Every structure is written in C-alpha cells, then in structure tokens.
Amino acid sequence: MKTLKYYFLSIIFISVAVSAQENEIEEVKTGHINNNKFKQLYDEFSTPNMYRAASGAPGSSYYQQQADYKMDIVLDDKNARISGFETITYTNNSPDELKYLWVQLDQNKRAKDSKSPLIEGSGVRPVMRPGEFAAKFMKTPLERGFNIQQVSDSNGKSLSYTINRTMMRVELPKPMASGDKFSFSIKWWYNINNHVDEDGRSGYEFFEKDGNRAYVIAQFFPRMAVYSDVEGWQNSQFWGRDEFALPFGDYEVDITVPADHILDGTGVLVNRKEVFSKEMMQRYESAKRSYDKPVIIVSQDEAEEAEKGFSEKTKTWKFRAENVRDFGFATSRKFILDMMAVKIGGKDVMAVSLYPKEGNPLWEEWSTKAVASTLESYSRMTFDYPYHKAISVHAKSQGMEYPMICWNYGRPKEDGTYSDRVKYGMMGVIIHEVGHNFFPMIVNSDERQWTWMDEGLNTFVQYVAEQDFGKKYPDALSPQHENFPSDRGPAKLIVPYMGGNQDFIAPIMTKGLNTYQFGNNAYGKPATALNILRETVMGKDLFDYAFKEYSRRWMFKHPTPEDFFRTMEDASAFDLDWFWRGWFYTTDWVDIGVKDIKKFYVSSEPNTFIKDMAKERGANLKSLPPLVYMVEEGSEDFKDNMKTSTLFENSVPVKEYIMDNFTPEEQKTIKSPNFFYNITFEKPGGLVMPIIVEYTYADGTKKTETYPAQIWRFNDNEVTKAIASEKEIINVIVDPKLETADIDTSNNSWPKEVKENDFEKFKNKVKG
Helix, strand or coil, X not given: CHHHHHHHHHHHHHHHHHHHHHHHHHHHHHCCCCHHHHCCCCXXXXXXXXXXXXXXXXXXCCCCCEEEEXXXXXXXXXXXXXXXEEEEXXXXXXXXXXXXXXXXXXXXXXXXXXXXXXXXXXXXXXXXXXXXHHHHHCCXXXXXXXXXXXXXXXXXXXXXXXXXXXXXXXXXXXXXXXXXXXXXXXXXXXXXCECCCCCCCCEEEEECCCCEEEEEECCCCCEECCEECCCEECCCCCCCCCXXXXXXXXXXXXXXXXXXXXXXXXXXXXXXXXHCCHHHHHHHHHHCCCCCCCEEEXXXXXXXXXXXXXXXXXXXXXXXXXXXXXXXXXXXXXXEEEEXXXXXXXXXXXXXXXXXXXXXXXXXXXXXXXXXXXXXHHHHHCCCCCCCEEEEEECCCCEEEECCEEEECCCCCCCCCCCHHHHHHHHHHHHHHHHCCCCCCCECCCCCCCHHHHHHHHHHHHHHHHHHXXXXXXXXXXXXXXXXXXXXXXXXXXXXXXXXXXXXXXCCCCCHHHCCCHHHHHHHHHHHHHHHHHHHXXXXXXXXXXXXXXXXXXXCECCCHHHHHHHHHHCCCCXXXXXXXXXXHCCCCECCEEEEEEEEEEECCCCHHHHHHHHHXXXXXXXXXXXXXXXXXXXXXXXXXXXXXXXXXXXXXXXXXXXXXXXXXXXXXXXXXXXXXXXXXXXXXXXXXXXXXXXXXXXXXXXXXXXXXXXXXXXCCEEEEEEEECCCEEEEEECCCCCCCECCHHHCEECCCCCCCHHXXXXXXXXX
16 A cells, blocks of 8 residues: 555656656647747857957957057138048058058038938938928038048058048058058048038037037047957948047147137147136136036136137147047137036046036036036946046937047026927037047947947946936926936836837847937937836846946957946856847847746645546545645535635644644744745746746735746746635735836736726817
8 A cells, every 4th residue: 555655656747847847849730839039149249369359358368559640730610611631650560571551531421522412311201391402402512521632651652542432542652561651641621511401410500600610529539440350440431420430549639710719629728828817727627627517717707708700710629638539629719618627536527517608597507517427427327437528518309429539418598598308418419429538539449340339338328327427416306306317227118119110120139320210229229228227137236347348348458248238247257148139139129028827836735737637547535645735716515615724724744744844943933835836927028038027915015036037048938836825815916116118018017007008098178
C-alpha cells in the first residue's frame, strides 16, 4: 500500500510537470515564445576592437584627428555678405595614410543648383496663399552658397580641389603619413540668407521698422569633415536636416563688423577692453560677482539709441577657443547684453544673453537665469561644464546650437505681453540648446548619421533640467502649474506616436534624413526611452552612475551608438539588450494588460483534478498522503465556508506541517494567506517591458509590485503569476502611473474599467 501511495503521488507530480512542459513546447510551436526579444545584440553591434572596447570605453588605440583654424572674417552689413580667409592646420593622428582631405561646404545647400529641394515630393496643392504660390513657382533662386576664391598651401601655391555639392575634396601635394600635419588656406565669401524668409539654421533677421539686421552666423566657413576608425571620412552630404560631424581643434578668429555692433561668439574674447566701453567694462566686472541676478551690460535704452545710427567705422572682435568642434557668433547694433556668474565645480562660468528689444520683457527676466540653471543641471547629470561661458541669443523661429553659443526663439507681442505657450517655449528651447553644449559639442557624436545621439540624449537631460528650473524658480511657473510643463520626457506624452500608423514610423536607429515624424523619432522617443530606463527599469542611482560614466568616457571624443549602449550596461550590471532592441531597433509599441484573474482557496479535500486522475489510474483516494488542494472559487469543489474560514481551518495538512516543522517563535512570524490568485497578464504589444502592478485590497490599502521584463522570456504573449495574499484583492491595475508608454489602457484594469467612447460621451451630454 505504501508503495502504491508514493507511486501515485509521483504520477501526480510528473503529470503536472509534463503538462507544463507540453504547454511550453506548444508555445514554441505556435510562436508564443519569441526568444529574439532577449537575444544578445551581437549581430547588430560592431565587433569590439583596439579602437573601441567591448566595455563601451575608448580602446587602447583610440585616435581622433585635429583641425586648428585661424580666420579673418568680415561682415558687410550693408550688403548682408560675409567673407573670410582661413588657414586650417590638419593633424593626422590616425594610423592611415591620407591622399586627400574632405571639407564641408554646408552653405551650398542653398546654392542655385542645390539638389536638396529635389529630394522632397511635392504635388500641386488645391489651395495656396499668393505668397506661397509665388515662392514655389515664380521666384528666381537667390545668389546663395559658397564662392571659393582660392585654395592654397602654406606657401601660397594653389591646391587642386573638387566640389561635389556640400563637400569639397582637397588633393594633397603628397600623402599624409600618420602623425603628419598639413596647413592650407581657403578664401571665400557668400551672401547671407534671411533665415526668417528663406529658412536656415543661421543667417539674419531684418527689422523693417528700424532697418537693422540681427545676425546669427554659423556653418559660415569651410569646415573639416571627420575621419575616424568607424567609417573613414564622414563625407555624407548635407541635405538640410541631418546636422554635423566635426573634429575638435583650436580656433583663432578675428571678426570685423560695424563699430556700433554688439557681438559675442565661441571662445574667449581677448580684446574686450578694445571693443567694450568703460561703462560696459565696469558692468562686466560687476556681473562676474553676481550669482543670483543678471547684470545689464548694454541696456535697452542704449540698444534703441544704437538702432538709429549706421556706423561707417568698424571694430574687430578677437576670439580664442581651445578644444572646440565648431565656431558661431551673433552680432547686431540692436542687441541688449546681460550676464551673470554661475558656480560650476568650483569655478565661475558666465551665463550670457543677447537679444533685441523685441525679446523683452521676457528675455531680460528669464533667459540668463535659464542658461545658469541649465549649466547646473547638466553638470550634475554628466560632468562639470568645461568652458568659461554659455550664451543664449534671441532669434525669431530659431533653435540651434554651437560651442558656448546658441540661438533661441520666444518673442512677446509688440505690447510686451506673452502667453504661457510663448514663455514655456522660450524657456524650454534655451534649456535644450544650452544643453547641446554637452551633447554633441563635447560628447561629440555623429549627428549626420545618428541624430538621436545628440537630440535624444539632450532632450532626456532637458526634461530633468526643466524640472530643476521649475523648482529653482517657482515664480517662473504659472499658477496652474506645480511643475514645469515639459512637452517631452514623460512616458504618456509619446503614446500617440508609438500607437500611430506603422507606415509612418521608423526605428530610432535610422539615419535622421530618412525618418518619418523627425521630432518624435529623434527627440521624443529616445528621450522617453531613457526616462523610462531611469525611472522604471534601472532606477535613478544605477542609471545616473552609468550615464555619467558614458558622458565622462566620451568627453571631447567621438562615440557611436554601441559605445553608449555598452557603457550603460558595463557601469550598471544591467543586461539591457532587450531594451535597446525593442526601443531603438524596432517600431514595436507597449501594450500590457490583465487578461484573466482566478481566485482560489486551499482545501483538505481532494479537488476535481485529483479525483479525475485517481479514477483514471484506478487508485484509492484514501491512500494518498496529506496534500494541499487548490479550489477555484465558483467551481464544483468550492464551498461558501471557505471564504470565511482561515487557511488552517481550510487545510489541516498545512496546519499540521507548520506545527511539526516550525518552532513556536517561527510560528509567530509565519504568514497565513487566505486568498490565492492566478493572474494572467497579456501583451498584445510587441515591446517587452516590466509589468508594474498596483494591487488594491478590501481594507483599502494598496501595494505596487514590479515584475522585471525578463518575465516574458519564455512566452511573449502572456504570463501567469500565482499570488498568495492575507487580504482579499479587489482591484488590479497595470501601469497605474503611466510609466511605460502603454498605448491602450482599456485592458489595464480588473475589474475592467468601462470607459465611454466619444459618441457615448456626446449622447450622455445631450441627455444631461
């Protein structure tokens, strides 16, 4: 009898195990299991090598080229023309021999023969404004683009060159060996574009009322392309959308403008006393000691007075910058100038703003404060800001960044009033563009290939910085806002995009030029992904440590996506391949819900499962050892008294086991769950994500549990969790705080929450 008893018991456990195994095999057959979601990214990642380590750090033989510039620039305000003579000294730090050099000519995007407009599809629209019609079909292209007058070596001898749209190949007199330096000069000029009417990332705005222009000048000189271990020359054409990949170097730039202009740009102004008045110098010295309030260097009254005259004289502003990847400047007689010091890592950095009177009162009140707060937030999240200043320049419809300087939109009405939309837009764009000093001006990713590496990472930190700004300056917030109303970052804000038409969505890991919905793809989705990674998947401590490690490893270097992905894992001990694969390499979306919940109670009496098995085996139920039987509420085995009885009353074998195997002290601390649940979660969406569940109990208390994403590793469709609870569960909600960008919350609740559709809302409103 004893042998039969244990034989039958073994049959029970084997049957349960085989049944589970058969289900798992069936899941594999039917495709329910999708191990590709958790497959390592070896196929997608480049193989580590001596230049880039498997850890995500620069390798032992990592190198990067250097391009140093000496430039004399003249801005002709009357004719809106800029000309320059530059000498580039290029250092070949690569192990390779170079036969030629590639130079970027980005202004050629606007040349008469530019191909950029031809790659955009554009049918005849049924209705157009007269101005649109004239611009599209009648306007003669303006004289734009570089005029290259001379390319020569250090002895003045002409060098052969070939221009292919926005790229120029310069032939070397002899190949450059590793370690060689080569100096050559380019003389050039071009007509500056009106960035308001003609578009563009730089140019001028014309103010009809006073006849002045305000210039924001960038991409204004022929610039060296990057040569790297990843792809050799990065000579991808500039079509207009994808931004720039540039090597680091030292700059000496002298800029000659009308004498009544106020100017600032990348680098240290080395002749300040020559170009500032005595009053400006005194105010500047005061600003260096002011840490809580901007000091006006050039007032609005002074700027308005300067607007009236157009000086025939000139001034030359001289700048020197070390280890920067680009150069930009802004100049106008309309500019108001203010400054404030901010303490970063034990040193003083100047937060600076340049703006015409059209930007006030908004700019005078908030621009420089936003600059200072941004430097503090980004330095905390990455590394101490290494440069001596950061400048915010007001420019209509602009949002663009360069080392130490950026242009930003946000203009009040003529009477000085402004909406919340204008105010928050202005603050947000300043934070974003100043933040670009970190990504990609210092952590120098290839914007031409991987837009998200600068825009996405920057937008993520922008969200953190915006929340910091709102806490530091609560008076900047409108009464209805407790926090800064960020428009990107929180998971719920990306839901409309993630759940949109898949025909018009591309993976993040797509060249920016070729993506649909550029803003959502390059800015919103990667920023949201990182925010979810920080707040939901990894936790702030682990994420922040790893993010800082990436930022510091790649300061003043050229990282790739793999370097970022690998470093985030290397510094956190988090295997995140499933996350990168889903969020960055696919267009899958998040949709996780509650499929089914069954409630069970324990019993000492055999349930139907055992009865059927005993009958099938011809076994006597009385021969079984003491077992714990699970009885589903509402089944034929269920009895009403099970609800009111305790665990020990329902299951004598459990009570006896506890009494026999636990000491009296241990029995005092033992749990006594009375309610048991099988909760099945489903995943209609393709993205695997943690399951965040809020359980509400009958006594009103709540508990939140997070099941790691790996819970989906064996079944990509649904998983079941057994829950033992001392209290009855009356409500279950998946993702209660909307942390995962779940596109359909209609399946997130149990009991299912009934929501009115738009028609029902309208019908009930009419009835009311």
